[in-house]
Amino acid sequence: MIRLEKVNKSFGHLHVLKNVSLEVEKGEVVCIIGPSGGGKSTLLRCINHLEKIDSGTIYFEGTPVYQFTQNGKPVVDPDHRIEHFRSQIGMVFQSFNLFPHFTALENIMVAPVYVRGEPRDEVRQRALALMAKVGLSDKVDAYPHELSGGQQQRVAIARALAMQPKAMLFDEVTSALDPELIGEVLRVMRKLAIEGMTMLVVTHEMGFARDIADRVVFMADGIVVEEGTAQQIFSAPKNERTRQFLQTILERNAELEPAEDRPASV
Amino acid sequence: MFHGVFSFFDFSHALEYLPDLLYGALISVELTFAVMALSLVFGLIVALARMARPRWIRIVATTYVEVIRGTPCLLQLFYIYFVLPAFGVRLPPFMAGVIGLTINYSAYMSEVYRAGIQAVAKGQLEAAQALGMSRSLMMRLIILPQAIRIVVPPLGNYFISLFKDTSLASSITLRELLFTGQIISATNFQYFTIFTIIGIIYLALSYPGSLAVQALERRMKIGYRTRRRTVLAGAATRGAA
Numbered sequence: 001m002i003r004l005e006k007v008n009k010s011f012g013h014l015h016v017l018k019n020v021s022l023e024v025e026k027g028e029v030v031c032i033i034g035p036s037g038g039g040k041s042t043l044l045r046c047i048n049h050l051e052k053i054d055s056g057t058i059y060f061e062g063t064p065v066y067q068f069t070q071n072g073k074p075v076v077d078p079d080h081r082i083e084h085f086r087s088q089i090g091m092v093f094q095s096f097n098l099f100p101h102f103t104a105l106e107n108i109m110v111a112p113v114y115v116r117g118e119p120r121d122e123v124r125q126r127a128l129a130l131m132a133k134v135g136l137s138d139k140v141d142a143y144p145h146e147l148s149g150g151q152q153q154r155v156a157i158a159r160a161l162a163m164q165p166k167a168m169l170f171d172e173v174t175s176a177l178d179p180e181l182i183g184e185v186l187r188v189m190r191k192l193a194i195e196g197m198t199m200l201v202v203t204h205e206m207g208f209a210r211d212i213a214d215r216v217v218f219m220a221d222g223i224v225v226e227e228g229t230a231q232q233i234f235s236a237p238k239n240e241r242t243r244q245f246l247q248t249i250l251e252r253n254a255e256l257e258p259a260e261d262r263p264a265s266v
Numbered sequence: 267m268f269h270g271v272f273s274f275f276d277f278s279h280a281l282e283y284l285p286d287l288l289y290g291a292l293i294s295v296e297l298t299f300a301v302m303a304l305s306l307v308f309g310l311i312v313a314l315a316r317m318a319r320p321r322w323i324r325i326v327a328t329t330y331v332e333v334i335r336g337t338p339c340l341l342q343l344f345y346i347y348f349v350l351p352a353f354g355v356r357l358p359p360f361m362a363g364v365i366g367l368t369i370n371y372s373a374y375m376s377e378v379y380r381a382g383i384q385a386v387a388k389g390q391l392e393a394a395q396a397l398g399m400s401r402s403l404m405m406r407l408i409i410l411p412q413a414i415r416i417v418v419p420p421l422g423n424y425f426i427s428l429f430k431d432t433s434l435a436s437s438i439t440l441r442e443l444l445f446t447g448q449i450i451s452a453t454n455f456q457y458f459t460i461f462t463i464i465g466i467i468y469l470a471l472s473y474p475g476s477l478a479v480q481a482l483e484r485r486m487k488i489g490y491r492t493r494r495r496t497v498l499a500g501a502a503t504r505g506a507a
Contacts, residue, residue: 087398
């Protein structure tokens with residue numbers, strides 16, 4: 001469904017993505033793990049054209065989008081085409097980014113109503129259903145600042161889902177949350193995965209990745225170091241860097257909380 | 267000492283000039299509101315032009331702002347009132363004042379708008395983009411409603427300073443408050459009395475304005491809770507009930 005082919009991206013002379021190729025099949029849950037600064041978030045942002053790629057091609061359902069070459073000439077997509085592709089891919093951010101001047105329900109309704117021009121009443125029904133799905137039926141009229149971080153993030157997920165996206169991108173969505181709020185967000189994501197949503201998830205929650213990822217991708221220094229099933233990556237990593245990274249994470253977790261890892265098993 | 271000062275202040279004649287001065291004040295107020303209303307609109311247009319994608323639009327808008335900010339307002343008024351007639355454009359003083367001050371204030375207010383728009387968190391733009399919003403939709407639904415809260419206090423301050431700056435129009439023969447005073451005092455030489463009254467009138471009109479701006483500033487700080495209606499509010503609250 002989403003395929004990246006030899007994607008390169010630099011910020012100044014910092015080469016963030018180096019010839020990255022990656023594929024996400026329909027219905028697949030792919031988790032991207034790796035040290036910070038490894039290019040994970042940039043990769044996700046490139047898929048949504050929040051960052052412009054320097055070279056390479058991104059395919060969505062088999063069609064090259066954003067920037068690609070045709071007959072040897074670079075083609076830059078017109079705005080409306082970029083907007084159209086974005087509207088089919090949901091994205092959830094680390095910092096929630098809810099619109100502060102809208103209530104929770106309005107946050108969910110705004111895109112279907114204004115971007116797609118869908119009838120308000122229909123959208124409202126769908127938005128109410130989504131609020132129920134993320135467990136926030138009682139917060140419909142709350143403004144974002146009246147909600148906890150976990151609640152805001154669940155509204156943000158509902159907001160993305162309201163556009164009935166074909167795939168969802170999650171960019172470290174639990175990193176800004178207090179530990180006790182992480183579980184409620186992961187629970188919603190788990191539900192989505194079970195329902196068959198195509199998901200590309202950048203995460204530091206190893207337990208979550210191990211549990212629900214069909215495939216785990218380990219990225220460092222702008223390259224895909226290793227990818228495989230969760231079983232392969234977590235139990236028998238082939239690459240030394242992967243092994244080191246997982247080792248560090250496990251040690252840190254062991255130091256922090258000797259008990260079983262926290263929200264991983266929700 | 268007090269006696270000395272008050273002997274300068276001619277109470278017996280003060281009442282006599284008052285109606286004329288108040289009429290002048292009315293002209294000043296009218297000019298203020300006309301210029302403010304126009305500048306609120308043009309300032310925003312200029313701000314958007316400075317952020318537009320076509321390069322030439324940005325260049326035109328930036329040049330306009332820099333030229334206006336780099337020359338005295340008084341000179342701009344002179345240009346419109348005394349120079350334009352040479353090109354066949356003859357404007358009555360009030361009209362020239364409205365146009366001149368609007369051109370001046372739009373430039374300054376466009377900078378306020380621009381700062382407000384740029385102060386909206388980058389994450390807001392990204393969230394809007396990720397939902398597939400076009401630039402204009404994003405501006406209308408997400409950025410401007412948040413920028414307005416940021417720009418209202420500084421725009422309020424411009425409103426007050428505009429009221430005082432309307433006195434510049436006295437130099438293009440507009441009979442607003444200050445020029446009316448000049449005319450009266452030129453005939454009876456009661457400078458102390460007349461200019462004191464004028465000062466009191468300016469203060470009496472602008473101080474409530476400044477209190478109103480402060481109140482507005484406090485309101486903006488409270489947060490979004492105070493907002494009752496939004497674009498989707500009708501639909502949303504009904505759905506929740």
